[in-house]
Amino acid sequence: MGLVAVVGRPNVGKSALFNRITESRRAIVEPVAGVTRDRLYESTEWNGVEFTVVDTGGIWMDSEASLMTMTRGQTELAVEEADVLVLVIDGLSGPTAADEVVVDLLRKANKPVILAVNKAESPRVNGLEYYAYGFGEPVLVSALHGEGVGDLLDRIVECLPKVSPPIADAELGEPIRIALAGRPNVGKSSLLNRLAGEERALVTPIPGTTRDVVDTRIDVGDRHFVVLDTAGLRRPSRIEDGLEQKTVDRTFDAIRRSDIVLLVTAGNEEMAAQDLRIAGQVIKAHRGCVIVVNKSDLIKGSTVATVAAVKEVTEFMSWATVVTVSALNGWRIDTIWPAVEEAYQSYTRRLSTHRLNQLLQEAVHVNPPPTDRGKGLKFYYATQVASRPPHFVFFVNDPDRLHFSYRRYLENRLREKFGFGGSPLLLSFRPRRRGGDEASAH
Numbered sequence: 001m002g003l004v005a006v007v008g009r010p011n012v013g014k015s016a017l018f019n020r021i022t023e024s025r026r027a028i029v030e031p032v033a034g035v036t037r038d039r040l041y042e043s044t045e046w047n048g049v050e051f052t053v054v055d056t057g058g059i060w061m062d063s064e065a066s067l068m069t070m071t072r073g074q075t076e077l078a079v080e081e082a083d084v085l086v087l088v089i090d091g092l093s094g095p096t097a098a099d100e101v102v103v104d105l106l107r108k109a110n111k112p113v114i115l116a117v118n119k120a121e122s123p124r125v126n127g128l129e130y131y132a133y134g135f136g137e138p139v140l141v142s143a144l145h146g147e148g149v150g151d152l153l154d155r156i157v158e159c160l161p162k163v164s165p166p167i168a169d170a171e172l173g174e175p176i177r178i179a180l181a182g183r184p185n186v187g188k189s190s191l192l193n194r195l196a197g198e199e200r201a202l203v204t205p206i207p208g209t210t211r212d213v214v215d216t217r218i219d220v221g222d223r224h225f226v227v228l229d230t231a232g233l234r235r236p237s238r239i240e241d242g243l244e245q246k247t248v249d250r251t252f253d254a255i256r257r258s259d260i261v262l263l264v265t266a267g268n269e270e271m272a273a274q275d276l277r278i279a280g281q282v283i284k285a286h287r288g289c290v291i292v293v294n295k296s297d298l299i300k301g302s303t304v305a306t307v308a309a310v311k312e313v314t315e316f317m318s319w320a321t322v323v324t325v326s327a328l329n330g331w332r333i334d335t336i337w338p339a340v341e342e343a344y345q346s347y348t349r350r351l352s353t354h355r356l357n358q359l360l361q362e363a364v365h366v367n368p369p370p371t372d373r374g375k376g377l378k379f380y381y382a383t384q385v386a387s388r389p390p391h392f393v394f395f396v397n398d399p400d401r402l403h404f405s406y407r408r409y410l411e412n413r414l415r416e417k418f419g420f421g422g423s424p425l426l427l428s429f430r431p432r433r434r435g436g437d438e439a440s441a442h
Contacts, residue, residue: 001043002051002160005082007075007106009098010057012090013118016143018042018055021153041215046153051160054078079105084112084159086152087135091117091125095132103133112159116141116152175217175224176344179254181282182264183274187294190327191264192216192229195336220337228254255281259388260288260343260422262336267296267306267324271313279317286389288343288423289320290336296324297331319415321422343422348387351418356382356392363413369406377401380432391426399429 006014006021019025022042040055056075079085085106089099106113113135117127120140127138139155141148180188196216218225230251255261261282265275282289291310296303303324310322321339325332360382369377378397385391392414396402411425 002049002083003054003081004051004084004086004156004160005054005056005075005078006086006088007056007079007102008088009096009102012088013143014088015055017086017088017116017118017141017149018053020143020146020149022053046157049157049160051156054082076105079109079111082111083161084114084156085109086114086116086156087133089115089117089130089138091119091127091140092122095129103135107134114139114152114155114159118143120148121145175226176260176340177226177228177258178340179228179230179258179261179287180264181230181251181255181261181278183266183272183278186264186266187327188264189229191262191292191294191325192227194327194330194333195227223337223341225340228258230254252281255287256285258287259347260290260340261285262290262292262340263320264292264294265310267293267303268298271310276313279314279320283317283424286424286426288347288389289317290339290343290422291320291322292336293322293324294327297326297329299324317424319421319424339422342419346420346423347389349390349418349420349423350387351384351390351392353381353383356384359413359417360394360410363410367409369401370403375401377406386426389424389426390420391428393428393430395432396429397431399431402429 006018008014018040022044024042041052042055043050043052045051056078087102087106089095115127115130115133115135115138117125117130117138117140119125119142121142121144125140127140130138139148139152141152143149180192182188196218216227216229218227263275263279263282265271279289291314293303293306293310296306299306307322307324311318314320321343323332323335323339325336327333360379364379369379380395380397382392382394385393394410407427407429411427414420414425
């Protein structure tokens with residue numbers, strides 16, 4: 001699809017316009033400069049034409065090596081790859097020297113540029129003073145209220161190159177959605193860049209560099225992945241302002257939107273309480289999980305003891321696979337994809353009713369449920385009612401007689417027989433009723 005980059009100096013409404021065009025709330029919008037840092041991509045459609053919009057950080061002059069300079073570098077990459085550029089101007093402030101910096105950059109790009117004068121809900125805004133930039137007739141828009149956005153989209157579609165229809169997703173196969181989650185500074189963005197093979201996200205030693213959730217499409221062989229890099233999650237007591245709370249909310253949403261979560265930890269540190277809180281969010285969302293011990297090149301000697309320590313601390317999700325890697329130098333990065341593939345196959349697996357009940361009969365025969373005063377738990381049959389994750393319903397005479405240890409025993413037997421590595425399992429126990437058992441299970 002064609003690519004449209006939304007660019008401009010800081011705090012002119014680029015992210016608000018991005019959200020309006022894509023009819024989403026992907027980008028965080030705050031009345032302060034420098035909120036957007038990484039490139040954000042979202043597909044949209046107008047009059048039957050599909051294209052992708054990329055939101056960018058603000059462009060400004062900064063001679064020093066800083067986070068602002070790195071953000072500008074991300075924006076310049078977006079300009080380089082885009083087919084159409086939308087220059088957003090703050091119509092209330094009028095032309096500024098900072099706008100001239102952006103204009104000079106876009107002139108050198110030698111690409112179609114559409115000038116969008118934002119905040120046109122104010123009667124003070126007109127486009128006459130912007131003709132001097134040489135980008136043709138300005139489009140007056142209001143990202144806040146949506147005024148003029150249809151005219152802007154008409155102009156975008158006119159400027160897009162004519163491309164072949166995209167290959168249907170069904171032909172490519174369903175992508176596996178992966179969320180990178182973890183504490184600040186454990187190397188999530190570095191890992192994303194290593195997996196993607198490009199500088200897709202900013203990497204600095206400054207906690208909180210990543211704010212928005214950055215989606216990246218990565219193809220490995222004939223398998224397609226969408227990796228969601230998220231902001232580092234600090235302890236709730238350290239979340240200081242509304243902006244940081246928005247980043248936390250988007251991280252939790254990314255976990256819920258994923259199939260598999262890569263829980264990234266630091267191999268040169270012991271797992272902290274916050275690592276376990278994030279693991280708890282993965283369990284709450286019923287998502288598959290691979291624990292990625294990053295910075296494992298800093299571990300002296302074998303990593304066997306480190307993996308054992310991680311498994312011990314995360315015993316409550318013992319089904320999660322653990323891999324040791326280094327995003328910095330690429331050590332063992334190639335072990336992540338097979339672990340994700342296994343977790344996804346487990347997460348989406350379905351068992352036939354025959355195989356499931358065969359296992360149930362064997363399990364009960366080998367280890368019958370305990371009885372109390374001659375009264376015991378009796379199993380009738382089981383069925384799988386869902387996948388993502390696998391959900392099994394067992395019909396019994398009295399669910400209240402089920403002990404948690406026997407539930408764990410049945411789950412262990414399922415895992416021993418069918419694997420399910422990297423995926424949680426949901427087990428429900430319901431009384432058998434005459435007729436309609438299958439229907440009531442769904």
